[in-house]
Amino acid sequence: MPFADRLNNVETSAIRELFKLLGKPGIISFAGGFPDSAMFDVDGIREAVNAALTEEAGGALQYGATEGYNPLREQLAAFMTAKGNQGVAPDNLIVTTGSQQALDLLGKTLVSPGDKVIVEGPTFLATIQCFRLYGAQLVTAPVDGQGVQTDRLEQLIVEHKPKFIYLIPTFGNPSGAMLSLERRKKVLELAVQHNVLVVEDDPYGDLYFGDAPPPSLLALSSQVPGSRERLVHCGSLSKVLSPGLRVGWMVGTADLLAKATMCKQFSDAHTSTFAQATAAQYLKAGRMPGTLAKVRAVYAERAATMGDALRRELGEAIEFVQPQGGLFVWARLTGAGGKLADGGELAKRAIDKGVAFVPGAPFYASQPDHTTLRLSFATVGLDKIEEGVGRLATAL
Template identity: 35%
Template sequence: MSLREGKPTYRFASCMNHLPVSFLDELFRISAVPGLISFAGGLPDASFFDLEGIKAAADRVFQEQGKNALQYTTTDGYLPLREEISKRYKRRLGLDINPDEIQIVNGSQQSLDLVAKILTNPGDTILIERPGYLGAIEAFSFYRPRFSGINPDKEGPDIEILKTRLFEDNPVFFYGIPNSQNPSGLTWSDKRRREVAEILSDTSCLFYEDDAFGELFFDGKPRQPVMRYNPEKTMLSGSFSKIIAPGLRTGWIRAPPEVLTAFNRAKQAADLHSNLFSQMILTEYIQTHDIDKNSRQMATEYEKRCKIMTDLVKDLLPDTIDHTRPVGGMFMMLTLPDSMHSMEVFHKGIKRGVAVMPGIPFYTDDGGCRTIRLNFSASSEEQIKTGMERLSKVFE
């Protein structure tokens, strides 16, 4: 039983030495500090979770197929749920997506991990919007890619930069969030979507279209995904986390058959299958409730909060601070004057009782010192007012 003297040393895979600083878990912890108003996280407002409806759905699952719900199942996911997802694409967007083209995952985050896993060799280039979603940067980093950031203009990713990068870097995929991007809050124009789809046709680069916020447009109107214009070159991921409940950890990905086969294989190795009980609850819930109505109510409320926050940026913060104008989703971005650093705002904000998200983890280069992400979905109007007042003190 001898334990040799001294502390053991552990050897880790090289990827562990190439990870960015992690902010995600820190954010969840900050959000639990009493009295702190947090614009730093990315939580949906739990008051919109339909507890009663979800409980009724769970009751029915227990009653009608309890033992099945608790047993192992196949990797691809519960077929009736994939059918509901397929029907919703048809109804909302007029898209013909067969249930067989869909794989269920544990929320969008798992798609990020598995797409990178099946497509990326160390040193391969991944294109990503600049700024890009930090959860994606985190997931992709484990596969040791070279990141190449694409700056946006008002319509979406700069098309000339994109062209140059596509042909110079031979990237394996381009990751983007065309609907209410996280962190910027920007939405791509339809024209830009078509242009991106068109350009990809000439390359062996896939587009990874992350659509977590497409059902939260303030005007209630859906936007066509890039996938519509080039399905063979696009993987499209979606999630119930923002519109029903994140705790159920259920999302999906639609991909071209050959890609989906590889993805399914990786999913099986990763955790066999997603939580079947949750998949059945969601299916039952979708079949018996108007979930579009709920997400419209949510979007209307988020719009109100976004407007209050935008107005307060203008009223309370220095004129030198610019902000994006979201048309949906949960986030907006501020650009600071050169005299201020985003980490300084973050630390001073915490002291004042308000948390903002510094831009740094959204950049794969040394960017983010002049940008801040604000979340407007998780705070009430009162909290937004108080929080913005506290934030204004930071700039005095």
């Protein structure tokens, strides 16, 4: 087949390929990057579906506006405002089919072949694939326990003059890192100083385990004059309500949203109005705070259990920062005591021992760190976490 040249720039997801190996009976998987289906508020979603069909069946089942179903845009604006994002009105956002579509729309509207885009190292694998599909040259900014290193980020901005910068500031995938308040302000200052666009992807910000994280870049933009016009914010209900609804959104300037809406018309016409009406009714019913409280408590306990087990079973052979939220432990193999220090090789051995995780190298756009690995605690019970980490230790 005469496939498009752009496909030469991307490969099949390493994570999707790994999932093919997970059919082995009895395997314990730390590989997934998704929420636990047992945490879904099925009763609340059922009530929201019934309300949508009772109160607004015509709107829920008909074609809709590409920008999004207006009752949902109103609820999302209120949801954002309640979290400190002042000045977000329904007209300031469009609804997308998951936040992944928002990234695709950014690629379509902003990236020309050869454009430089700065991403974190490591970063969301699908972002690497998406931006490369549109011809971007990706530049990697290093990350530590406090998120992207802003001093190095500034150097890269000056050197490469990127089209935009893509960050997951809060409990990033895969790093789990939380960008400090000081660095968040610095990122916004850099955006203004160098007139560069910053894309803030925030699917995990509500999944904190103790104190709430620092305000989002969007919320902080009111403190840094001129930064709001250089900021795009992407949100999602996938990790906190249900990924099956495929409801995300993008906040940005009017000209960007107009172009993104035009491109969205070419791909799906609009996000499912039925899913949007369901999400709108759910948010309207006020059940989200209770759902989040439950999810946070469960994930916090699982994260603590995994951290304790890793320290106990693997000791000095592994190092990581205990996550304060999100779905992941991002770890590095040290090779201490002559143990294995290659995440890819350990992943193969671990499958044979009945446990799966994702090696870290695919999450780097360049200069991959092969000692790294991502472990998800979200979908595994406490006993299975203990057992799985024990199996991992025997593979090491």
